[in-house]
Amino acid sequence: MEFFFDLLDNQASWDTLTRSIPWLLWNIWKNRNSILYADTQESLAFWIQNAEEEATSWFEANRKVGTPLEMCAAIDSGKKWSPPIEGGALIARDSTGNVLLHARDAFTPSTNRLVAELKGVIWVLESVRDLRMSSVVIASDHSDTVEAILAPHSWPRYRSLLEHIGSLGGSFISVSFEVEKIGANFISREIARSVFRDGRFQSYISIGRTGMASQLSLTRKRLDKTFESFL
Template sequence: MGDMERWCPPSTGTVKCNIHVNWGSAALISGGAWIARDHTGNVLFHGRDAFTPSPNRMIAELRGILWVMQSARDLHFHSICIASDHRDTAEALLSPASWPWFRCLLEQIMALCNSFFSVAFEVEKVGANSIVRDIAKSVMRDGRLQSYLALGGPAWLHSRIIREATRQD
């Protein structure tokens, strides 16, 4: 795996929240997951949820971003970086006026930005977002519909989290 596919830590004082929403169709639930890590790669929290059906992937992704931001606010994070591997989401967050169909959700996200000292949005490579992708996929694949927020990372992904934090292959 090349450096561009590796998870990269945030700057000191910022919490990086990787997110993925597993959307399949307008008729199905979506699985969402996020993982919050500090500049050393230490996992602070992770969460998983099942979302009611969304008409398209973009709406599912934006609902996921709202969920992460509300959680980060409630956990009293001050500086956050939200990393998603869905490029359109990042583009919409960086230029909301270009995405008028999603104005309502984008306005809610922008309003939540005022809850933080700083908020950054970035596009993450799929390979660098694989841990959170696997958690999100478990919602629909394994029928894990129970929402939760937990300290640390999930035990079944512990060795991968440690490898990413220490940047070993």
């Protein structure tokens, strides 16, 4: 021990040694165990160097931005990760296919795709319930979502969300769920994507086919005609 403290008197290595004291003590303990149980002993210079290296590595790994200006610069440089925002959209049609309304909303991030889809279904059910609709058919292009809703006992991990959906289903005279092709959901998918793609975080509900829904409908028709021309 006297040898270690004699080294602290060396002003040239004062800063390095003082911050290395916890690691010096730990290396003394390891050297003691090596002598008692392994009958081996390293030189004092080895343990001092080892302690200094461990201390330096620890301080480098835990080094923080020192000033508010540097902290702001670090944040502005994009080093801080933020989870993406999710978007949801619904298009309500009557039995003949006419658009009754369309809506959009932004959601907090989810752990996976199925959680996001189930949260979207909850939002849809709450929305159409508040609009006094009594009989609804909800179509999704995500087959796992429909499967989980129809067989909740097979998806215990999502029990809370599925029970919420089941509870909301009791608010309607009839409610059913079905899978449809991705192409059939083109307009609602584009409206939902506008949340994170265009930064449209403001929720809305619009009666009839107006605004974005109307423009997307025309775009879809043009795409269909273009596709037919290649057939």
